[in-house]
Amino acid sequence: MMIQVNQKTIDEPAILAEMQYHPADSQERAMTKAAESLVIGELLRQRAAKLGLQVTDESKKSSDNDFLAALIEREVAIPKADEESCETYYQQNTERFMTSPLLEVRHILLAAAPDDELDRVNAKIVAExxxxxxxEGEDFARLAQQHSACPSSATAGGLGQISRGQTVAEFERQVFTANEGLVPNPVETRYGFHVVTVDRKIAGKQLPYETVKDKIETYLNEKVERKAVAQYIHTLIQDANIQGFDFVVSDSPLLQ
Incomplete structure (x- = not known):
């Protein structure tokens, strides 16, 4: 593979060397990501040179991000989120600004390794x-002591009071949306299958705007900046003569 960017050559050895920084599920994908990164970097350096920008720090070699930052500062006006925008976002996304609900939960874990298909099938059957x-009225504590692979079996399966972020994501996703009482189906996680009872559910509370406005402002500013950077790089690509590479920048590392 050899690529030309405005008559500047990026050869295959350079792409192969860059691949180590772009892990992917296939060699072809890694090579594409590496080539994309090198092309963007070359475009940034060429644009900086054309504008006469002095980016290089004598103490270190400048990175693509250094060139990008200098070019964005010089050529792109990025608006900042104002109070009205932040308040509007808050009002339109109030569910995002809630304290975590609290649950009092008991469970019985039928353990099964993630890669043991037969064991997982059996664990699900037992959970059902x-x-x-x-x-039918059986005692939860007795069944927990008899079947559960979790240390909580010694306390009738009780996990105490839990909030979001305290359990694995797949458990949380199913249990926090459940109603109080016995969850009707086994809850599958990386550890196996869980029989779960939600004894009590305390709803989360709305956070006041004043306590989250700084977070909203930061989020909106970063969102606008990412979009501006993507558009700027897209413009450089459109204006360039690139041969040997079909460009897709949606997941470029410089746009993350």
Missing amino acids: QIIKQLR
Whole structure:
């Protein structure tokens, strides 16, 4: 593979050397990401040279991000989020600004390794049988002591009071949307299958605008900046003569 960017050559050895910084699920994908990064870097350096920007620090070699920052400062006006924009975002996304609900939960873990398909099938079957027993009036504590692979079996399966972020994502995703009482189906996680009872659910509370406005302002400013950077790089690409590479910049590392 050899690429030309406005008559400047990027050869295959350079692309192969760059691949180490772009892990991917295939060699072809890694090579594409590496080539894309090198092309963007070359475009930034060429534009900086054309404008006469002195980016290089004598103490270190300037990175692509250094050139990008200098060019954005020189050529792109990035608006900042004002109070009205922040308040509007808050009002339109109030569900994002809530304290975590609190749950009092008991569970029975039927352990199964993620890569053991047969074991997971069996664990799910046992979990379904336990749910059936609980519906028929069996004692949760006794079944937890008998079946659960979690240390909580010693305390009737109780996990105490939990909030978001305290359990693995797949458990949280299912349990925090459940109603109070016995969850009707086994909850699957990387650890196996869980029989879960939500004993109490305390709803989260709305956070006042004043406590989150700085976070909203930062988020909106970063969002606008990312869009401006993407548009700027896209403009450089459109104006360039690039041969040997079909450009897609949507997931370029410089745009993350």
